[in-house]
Amino acid sequence: MRADAQRNRARVLEAAEEVLARDGLAASMRAVAELAGVGVGTIYRQFPTKEALYQAIVADRTRRLAERAAELAEGGDPGRALFTFFAMIVEHATTKKVFVDALSAAGVDPKAGSPDLRGPIETLLVRAQRAGAVRPDVGMPELLALLSAACLAAQQQGWDPGLRDRALAVVFDGLRTQP
Amino acid sequence: MRADAQRNRARVLEAAEEVLARDGLAASMRAVAELAGVGVGTIYRQFPTKEALYQAIVADRTRRLAERAAELAEGGDPGRALFTFFAMIVEHATTKKVFVDALSAAGVDPKAGSPDLRGPIETLLVRAQRAGAVRPDVGMPELLALLSAACLAAQQQGWDPGLRDRALAVVFDGLRTQP
Amino acid sequence: MRADAQRNRARVLEAAEEVLARDGLAASMRAVAELAGVGVGTIYRQFPTKEALYQAIVADRTRRLAERAAELAEGGDPGRALFTFFAMIVEHATTKKVFVDALSAAGVDPKAGSPDLRGPIETLLVRAQRAGAVRPDVGMPELLALLSAACLAAQQQGWDPGLRDRALAVVFDGLRTQP
């Protein structure tokens, strides 16, 4: 791919995230193009469809999160690692507001359930359970469900850091091995 | 208001809920009108705007849920009452799928945070805390945040009853007074 | 159908014929709407698709021509009747220029082959053959082929009346019973 094409692709993705965050699902391709400073045709060269653009955003973001998960899985306190990742991903959702629902409504699993992320998260969960930090009867489905729920609510209602901490504290307590 | 106008209002609200549930945000006024068996003009006579129609649905639904909360607050096990109401509202979200995001994306607070519901929920929470069934350091903000989160995720991802139970079990454990 | 809707439908059809004649296949719905003095939405209310509009024009025109054919079939010189109708239809194509190709390219049979017209034309042909005015070995397929050909060329190249007469004279001589 040519250098300019690559640069434009990046600009489009960035702009699309921002516009999606502002306008939600109703975001128009024209708005994305204007923010990116390119013509609409340029977007369509890279992403044949509006939905394809959305999916590309998800994929991009998922990849970055998966990397962070892998890092966390390699060292330190297993329980802490899982909770840290959980909190991090929710914080992410808050920052890049509105984007989760846009995507999931577009038929894309919200990031947590996205295939690439399942593996890394499962690793974190299993490690935490082996270390006795998390109840052994908690499975991936409910963990992902809770994660998605927190992401959705955080971004849609704009959880501030304090609220996020308090809400997640409840969830983490529920996940912890009960004495 | 004339009798037929009142009947029409009810039919429109009912149809709007169903169409919203089916088509999500993209629901068109025409579709609502057709299902209700009225002309689009008739809708506009009652609801000046699409958004006004949505808000009316929320209000309608909120009112009914508030009634249920009040009933629950009057008798029985206080802890059980809170959790029952919590679960009930999430189940509701699953059934009337897609409608939460449609509304919240339209600028309407998801039902849980809606003013009319705050009071009844607070009553349930305070009672449960007084009875020692729920941790005293849990406040309304995080309770509502968790409730919204569960509703959003449940309806957007179609939580089945089993998943709902397991996910809520974690949250409820986190809310319960820790030994 | 309401009176105003009917009036608009007629205006749209008329405008569409004219625009099609001017711009050919590339005619835009917006151009039709502007000439008709209505909004584009008004067109779409009556004709769900650009192609549907085109087909409606064909149907309209076919119906009118079929009526003329029926009239001709009822009296007078059978040979003359066939040739008169043939010439009339070609003249028609010249006047309402470009519309034939627009339609046929849109997948619609050029008027001559259009189902409603087959019957009336066959009647004229058979009568002319029985009267000995037209060669008995000429069949409908080639008659329609020649008719279509003349229509297409007449409208696409704007045959003037003199040219039309001379070209059709050749065809008619070829159709006539050879001595």
Add this chain to the structure above:
Amino acid sequence: MRADAQRNRARVLEAAEEVLARDGLAASMRAVAELAGVGVGTIYRQFPTKEALYQAIVADRTRRLAERAAELAEGGDPGRALFTFFAMIVEHATTKKVFVDALSAAGVDPKAGSPDLRGPIETLLVRAQRAGAVRPDVGMPELLALLSAACLAAQQQGWDPGLRDRALAVVFDGLRTQP
């Protein structure tokens, strides 16, 4: 012109004919470029405009047909020569379907009237009339009109060989010296 440029020009013309035949008027430059195995820019270097490309195709084809006409004019039965050429050109139109209308709709005279072909055809006509095979009162305008008509209809409606023969038989009979 460099050798590779010349080769590209040929490839583009060939591809353009094929694409035009397949997609008709809606043929896109991109499709032509892809089939030719060149970039779109390469086409634009040789043909400043889409229409220029179309005209070049016509010119190319006309030149080849003119050569055939000249060959036919040199020997054999004059009447037969005219009719043979007439039939040949119509068959051509059938094979390279859709292309005639694409061109003529683009404002290009259908091949028969194209300047380069007028001369050769006139030669054939005059020879046939001198030999007494064709009526002396038939002029070039109506001959070209009939030829165009047959070409247009043949390609637009996909005349099969049998239909072509029967339709042309009528025209040829009309052209022949009447006893």
Add this chain to the structure above:
DNA sequence: GATGAATGAGAGTTCATTCAT
């Protein structure tokens, strides 16, 4: 000279909203 990425006007179509019937 060749390439194909970028452009942006313009295409068909939809839909919230208005208003004559």
Add this chain to the structure above:
DNA sequence: GATGAATGAACTCTCATTCAT
């Protein structure tokens, strides 16, 4: 009061054409 025909802005997407690489 009810109706649904009319409106036209806005949408997604295409494609002839230009120009940096």
